[in-house]
Amino acid sequence: MNPGFPIQEESDGRLVYWGQERPSLGMAGVAEQIIPVTLGERSYDIVLHPGLLATVGERLSALTTSPKIGVVTDRHVANRYLQGTLRSLCKAGYDPTPIILPPGERTKTLGTIAKILDALAKHKFERQSLLLALGGGVIGDVTGFAAAIYQRGIPFVQVPTTLVAQVDSSVGGKTGVDHRLGKNLIGTFYQPRAVLIDPLTLRTLPRREWIAGLAEVIKYGIIADEEFFTFLEQEIPALLKLDEEPVIHAIKRSCEIKAQVVAADERESDRRRILNYGHTIGHALESLAGYRGLIHGEAVGIGLVQEAELACYMGLCGREVGERIRSLVQRAGLPEQVSQASFTSLWGAMQHDKKVVGGRVIGVWPVRIGEVVIRPIEQQVCAAWFQSKHGRGSRPSSGRQPGKHPVRRKARARR
């Protein structure tokens, strides 16, 4: 699948990065940004600052009284950022224990959780000892879950190093692991004590991972902020070059939107579902690809475009909404076409998602850029749309015409 950048692990464990181009993030004169996540006694700050990694140790003093810190990371991240992090922790008087895991989604298992718990018990971690998640979403999810269950909960701090983790997975307290029958099937809501973001770590991110993260950034514009979406339309070339100012603004605005949504609905009973825009089809495609070949953000890129098209088909939004989304997704270098999946397999995969309630697939649909509605979708509507695009797969049984579905009359803003 797209994008066609050669990205692979060398025999010595190095990743092949994106050619000669070196991103230009620097530390000069950039003010520290603080974004509060307001959740009563579980409130915390997201701190965003280039170069922050060097000061991680001193930032933890308000969060734990124990000298023991477990630094959970993966091999790729450890190669680049572990020594600096340990130095900062030791300088601040902590006694850090690194826990280095294999990189990638396959690490998100209960077996990994058992290994982390073994290490904590062996090193006599106590109730006040803190875990630091230094890495991408995989590391954040497993560290948060281990922190949630060790001695019924110890504090943890997110130090995200991928774009996906900096704008999405580190904020909001969803933690957990995959089950062989489904992704993220096991887990808990458990909030970090802080999210410490150093955008300089993005300099070493493989280009493919960087682009995948942009799908989540674009999602925020669509669900909540047209001005931000317009900013992304204007700045996408600069973002692709990792220019400092737009990158920091994109991370900050994404975190603000996620923080607002999470504060309004911590456990995803209602409004937090809007964060799933692009993920109904996205998750189904990821699962059909067996979580190989298509990384999460790429699947979400396709989901953003296809779900807008489907919303348009249902009469929920105008064609221009879908076109703007398609154009931005394309310009970001993300894929936007559904693969060779048949409707039957696509719909089947959509049924296995956590967004299914009482057998109904609950979708998120744009009504304009910056505003979405949450609605269930019926199989025959989805089938009719799919058939109108591909001319194959299941036939609709209702005989309804495109744009004539009753959902159009009910379309209403939900902010």
Ligand SMILES: NC(=O)c1ccc[n+]([C@@H]2O[C@H](COP(=O)([O-])OP(=O)(O)OC[C@H]3O[C@@H](n4cnc5c(N)ncnc54)[C@H](O)[C@@H]3O)[C@@H](O)[C@H]2O)c1
């Ligand atoms: N908890 C949530 O709310 C939430 C939200 C979105 C995604 N997720 C989860 O996050 C995971 C995906 O996260 P991800 O995209 O960060 O993947 P990831 O953690 O697997 O990281 C991607 C790759 O980048 C490497 N890497 C990380 N930081 C690097 C850096 N600075 N430089 C070089 N290489 C680096 C990693 O070693 C890995 O190989 C999925 O498991 C997904 O389910 C969770």
Ligand SMILES: [Zn+2]
């Ligand atoms: Zn996502």
